[in-house]
Amino acid sequence: MLVFMTVWGVFFFRVMTEEINDETDDMLEEYSQGIIIKWLSGVHIPSVDNGTNNTYYVRQVSPEYAGSNAWIRYEDARIYIASKSEQEAARIRRQIFMDSDSNHYELTVAVPSFEKEDLIRSILWSMVILYFVLLVSLVLITMIVVKFNMRPFDALLRWYDSYVPGRKNAPVPADTDVIEFKRLAEAAQNAVNRFERQYEQQKQFISNASHELQTPLAVCAGRIEMLLDSPDLTERQAEELVKMHRSIQGLTRLNRTLLLLSKIENGQFPETEDIDMASLFRSGLEMFGEIYASKSIEVRMDETGKCVWKMNPQLASVLVNNLLKNAFIHSADGAEITVRTSPDRFVVSNTGARPLDGSRIFTRFYQENSGKEGSTGLGLALVKTVCDNSGLSVGYEYDGRHNFIVSRFNSVS
Amino acid sequence: MKILIVEDEASLLEIMTATLKKEGYVVENATDHDSAIGKLSVYAYDCVLLDIMLPGGSGLDVLEHIRKQNTKTNVIIISAKDSIDDKVKGLELGADDYLAKPFHLAELVARMRSVARRSRNDGEFAYRLGNVSLEPESNRVLVDGRDVPLLKKEFDILAYFMQRPGHLVDKAVLAEAVWGDHIDQADNFQFVYAQMKNLRRKLAEAGADIEIKSVYGFGYKLV
Numbered sequence: 342m343l344v345f346m347t348v349w350g351v352f353f354f355r356v357m358t359e360e361i362n363d364e365t366d367d368m369l370e371e372y373s374q375g376i377i378i379k380w381l382s383g384v385h386i387p388s389v390d391n392g393t394n395n396t397y398y399v400r401q402v403s404p405e406y407a408g409s410n411a412w413i414r415y416e417d418a419r420i421y422i423a424s425k426s427e428q429e430a431a432r433i434r435r436q437i438f439m440d441s442d443s444n445h446y447e448l449t450v451a452v453p454s455f456e457k458e459d460l461i462r463s464i465l466w467s468m469v470i471l472y473f474v475l476l477v478s479l480v481l482i483t484m485i486v487v488k489f490n491m492r493p494f495d496a497l498l499r500w501y502d503s504y505v506p507g508r509k510n511a512p513v514p515a516d517t518d519v520i521e522f523k524r525l526a527e528a529a530q531n532a533v534n535r536f537e538r539q540y541e542q543q544k545q546f547i548s549n550a551s552h553e554l555q556t557p558l559a560v561c562a563g564r565i566e567m568l569l570d571s572p573d574l575t576e577r578q579a580e581e582l583v584k585m586h587r588s589i590q591g592l593t594r595l596n597r598t599l600l601l602l603s604k605i606e607n608g609q610f611p612e613t614e615d616i617d618m619a620s621l622f623r624s625g626l627e628m629f630g631e632i633y634a635s636k637s638i639e640v641r642m643d644e645t646g647k648c649v650w651k652m653n654p655q656l657a658s659v660l661v662n663n664l665l666k667n668a669f670i671h672s673a674d675g676a677e678i679t680v681r682t683s684p685d686r687f688v689v690s691n692t693g694a695r696p697l698d699g700s701r702i703f704t705r706f707y708q709e710n711s712g713k714e715g716s717t718g719l720g721l722a723l724v725k726t727v728c729d730n731s732g733l734s735v736g737y738e739y740d741g742r743h744n745f746i747v748s749r750f751n752s753v754s
Numbered sequence: 755m756k757i758l759i760v761e762d763e764a765s766l767l768e769i770m771t772a773t774l775k776k777e778g779y780v781v782e783n784a785t786d787h788d789s790a791i792g793k794l795s796v797y798a799y800d801c802v803l804l805d806i807m808l809p810g811g812s813g814l815d816v817l818e819h820i821r822k823q824n825t826k827t828n829v830i831i832i833s834a835k836d837s838i839d840d841k842v843k844g845l846e847l848g849a850d851d852y853l854a855k856p857f858h859l860a861e862l863v864a865r866m867r868s869v870a871r872r873s874r875n876d877g878e879f880a881y882r883l884g885n886v887s888l889e890p891e892s893n894r895v896l897v898d899g900r901d902v903p904l905l906k907k908e909f910d911i912l913a914y915f916m917q918r919p920g921h922l923v924d925k926a927v928l929a930e931a932v933w934g935d936h937i938d939q940a941d942n943f944q945f946v947y948a949q950m951k952n953l954r955r956k957l958a959e960a961g962a963d964i965e966i967k968s969v970y971g972f973g974y975k976l977v
Contacts, residue, residue, distance in 0.1 A: 555856050556856070557765075560769060562856065563770075563858075566859045576970045579969070579973075586926075587926050590926060631945050632929075632933060632945050635945075
């Protein structure tokens with residue numbers, strides 16, 4: 342555009358100059374004709390006139406001069422204008438004429454014309470201004486047009502942002518007449534449908550798998566229990582059987598947790614009531630304190646105001662107990678566990694040497710020190726799932742202690 | 755006592771049958787909806803163990819059939835579907851108890867006993883072994899008619915053993931039963947041991963003629 346504007350500017354300047362010169366020349370010609378006629382007809386006119394607008398003077402020239410120059414010449418020059426006492430750009434017409442006595446005269450007529458530089462400057466300025474105005478308006482118009490045209494696209498983007506797999510989602514916005522956007526919305530809807538189906542199938546698979554595992558596990562455990570009751574069992578055999586039984590119990594527990602996870606995700610805990618979280622914590626701390634008495638863990642509880650939340654009682658106890666269990670299991674002997682509750686949030690902290698990977702601790706089966714006895718790797722996943730399904734948020738922070746923070750989104754309800 | 759087990763899972767059916775027979779019950783089997791209805795129409799049973807998900811129909815239909823016959827048969831629902839819906843529906847239809855799979859066989863036996871006892875003498879119900887009797891409703895333990903004050907956990911442990919006399923109980927299983935699901939395989943069962951020591955002392959001081967014995971260091975048995 343810049344190149345185009347430059348070319349245009351030069352062209353425009355040329356045309357303007359041509360046109361103005363043409364006009365001026367016509368005027369000069371008429372004027373000089375008048376003067377020559379007056380001169381030749383003997384009317385006495387001063388040989389020099391230096392007015393404001395038109396200036397002329399007549400001088401006698403030699404025949405050689407007349408012969409060597411063209412009869413009529415136009416030129417641009419600067420002349421001195423007495424009345425303004427300054428130099429000004431002017432258009433000059435020189436005409437050589439001869440009177441009846443064969444004296445050659447040259448008539449010079451001058452009309453102040455425009456300053457070329459002024460013109461160039463003003464053309465340049467208007468060009469620059471035009472350029473910027475064009476540029477700005479072009480950008481603005483483009484933006485407005487794009488914004489306007491992309492409304493369906495924006496709607497789609499917003500929809501994607503709000504999309505949560507496995508939840509009830511609004512249908513893909515397809516409120517447009519543009520064929521491309523319609524197709525885009527359709528494709529998005531189809532992709533989401535496929536995804537939903539797959540998600541559903543996966544969820545189904547987990548819940549079916551853990552469901553189907555229950556009976557064989559029960560049978561297995563049952564058979565071991567039967568064996569354990571038979572009288573002709575040696576201690577060695579009984580010990581092996583008990584170990585086997587414990588492993589199966591572990592499996593059963595894992596299985597039950599998976600089942601619980603998928604149940605929570607399926608929203609099978611809809612009933613809610615007012616739960617005093619602080620008292621849940623107190624009884625949980627008492628229980629775990631008893632179980633892990635050998636670790637001699639110091640337990641503190643800070644209560645600020647009432648912490649009564651509306652949620653499912655089962656889920657509340659799952660939430661509290663898993664957080665506490667997590668703290669107890671992963672604490673070294675003699676560590677300290679603190680629970681702080683306030684109306685809108687509670688924090689479970691335990692001393693820990695190193696920060697954990699906050700982005701992964703809530704995923705299933707993630708374990709910092711894998712294979713730790715007594716932990717399934719599902720506890721925090723369970724916590725996260727409960728929070729996601731109860732309108733709570735859970736976060737992790739490290740400040741020399743591991744802090745698990747659970748808070749309510751809306752403090753009103 | 756005559757029992758009908760309605761269960762489609764062959765191996766589960768087998769061990770349930772074996773366990774209950776060993777306890778001295780007369781046990782019969784049905785593996786699907788129709789055969790269960792058939793047997794129930796012809797014979798009378800004292801107790802029916804009923805699976806909800808059956809080939810050919812729902813166990814809840816069988817339950818309705820039993821209640822329509824108006825017999826005094828006890829029904830314990832056994833279901834892998836341990837959803838509250840099923841439980842509520844089953845109990846509304848007149849089931850006496852509900853047992854969610856997977857369960858310990860000892861648990862099954864204990865439930866059987868308690869259902870049977872409850873139906874025999876409504877209201878006052880107690881487990882009795884030797885000179886010890888334990889009343890779950892009032893949380894009381896009597897030895898020779900005298901009250902023995904027990905702490906909550908001690909009481910729970912004793913109740914658990916009273917329901918499973920003569921059975922070897924793994925420490926881990928006991929811990930889970932008394933302290934809840936959150937025990938896991940905590941490698942240390944000192945807390946069980948501490949409670950057990952107090953319970954044994956209290957029982958001995960009261961002159962009970964039953965004893966909870968340690969078996970091989972990993973379990974206990976009530977004798």
